Amino acid sequence: MSLHTHASRAGRPPWHRRPAALAAIGAARLIERMPPARIRRLLLRLRGGARPATADEALAARQAVVALSMRCAGQGCLQRSIAAALLCRSRGTWPTWRTGVRTEPFRAHAWIEADGAPVDEPAELAHFHPLMTVAPRH
Numbered sequence: 001m002s003l004h005t006h007a008s009r010a011g012r013p014p015w016h017r018r019p020a021a022l023a024a025i026g027a028a029r030l031i032e033r034m035p036p037a038r039i040r041r042l043l044l045r046l047r048g049g050a051r052p053a054t055a056d057e058a059l060a061a062r063q064a065v066v067a068l069s070m071r072c073a074g075q076g077c078l079q080r081s082i083a084a085a086l087l088c089r090s091r092g093t094w095p096t097w098r099t100g101v102r103t104e105p106f107r108a109h110a111w112i113e114a115d116g117a118p119v120d121e122p123a124e125l126a127h128f129h130p131l132m133t134v135a136p137r138h
Contacts, residue, residue, distance in 0.1 A: 013064040020090045021064040021083075025072060028065075028083035032076075036099070036132065039082070043097055043134040046089055052136035053093035058114035061087040061095075081110040084119075085134075088112075094136040095119065100128035 013021055031039055053061070062084040066073045072080035078099070085097045095112040102109075109128055112119050 012067045017064060018068065021061075021068050021087055024061075024083045024086035024090065025065055025069045025079070027086055028072075028079045031082050032078045040132050040134060043082070043085065046086070047094040047134060047136060050089055050092055050094035050136060052138070053088045053095040053112075053114045055115040055117065055119065057091065057093050058084065058088060058095040058112055058119045061085075061091070062112065062119050078110040081112050084112050094134075096133060096135040098130045098134075099132045100130040102127045102129065 012018070031042060034042070062080070064087060065080055065083040069076070069079070069083070072083055081097055081099075085095055088095050095114045097110075097112055099108065099110045101107065107128075109125070111121050111125065118125050
């Protein structure tokens with residue numbers, strides 16, 4: 001099973017919610033080009049003042065991003081995870097953002113979590129070891 005996702009089952013978000021999602025997708029595209037340590041520092045700053053995202057809030061953000069970006073719906077896990085986190089932040093919440101690897105075969109992946117569980121990720125994610133985490137402040 002591949003870690004990339006397919007188009008959101010929930011469909012495209014309503015028109016009034018699309019600008020925020022598209023802005024998050026665009027910002028994530030720029031952020032993903034930064035060195036990993038700089039991405040982490042930026043996300044640590046951005047999470048400030050947000051409450052932890054619920055699983056439903058994180059899923060809605062992820063689905064909006066996937067529905068509006070073919071890259072985020074496919075292999076763009078770093079952009080997808082950053083965009084979903086940014087979209088949550090625009091709504092006053094923050095999911096746990098993670099990157100990790102597995103060793104056999106080697107693969108890297110980025111994802112979000114809420115309520116202690118990965119959001120809309122395959123069971124295969126259990127084989128990944130987290131390397132970077134930006135969790136909400138409690």
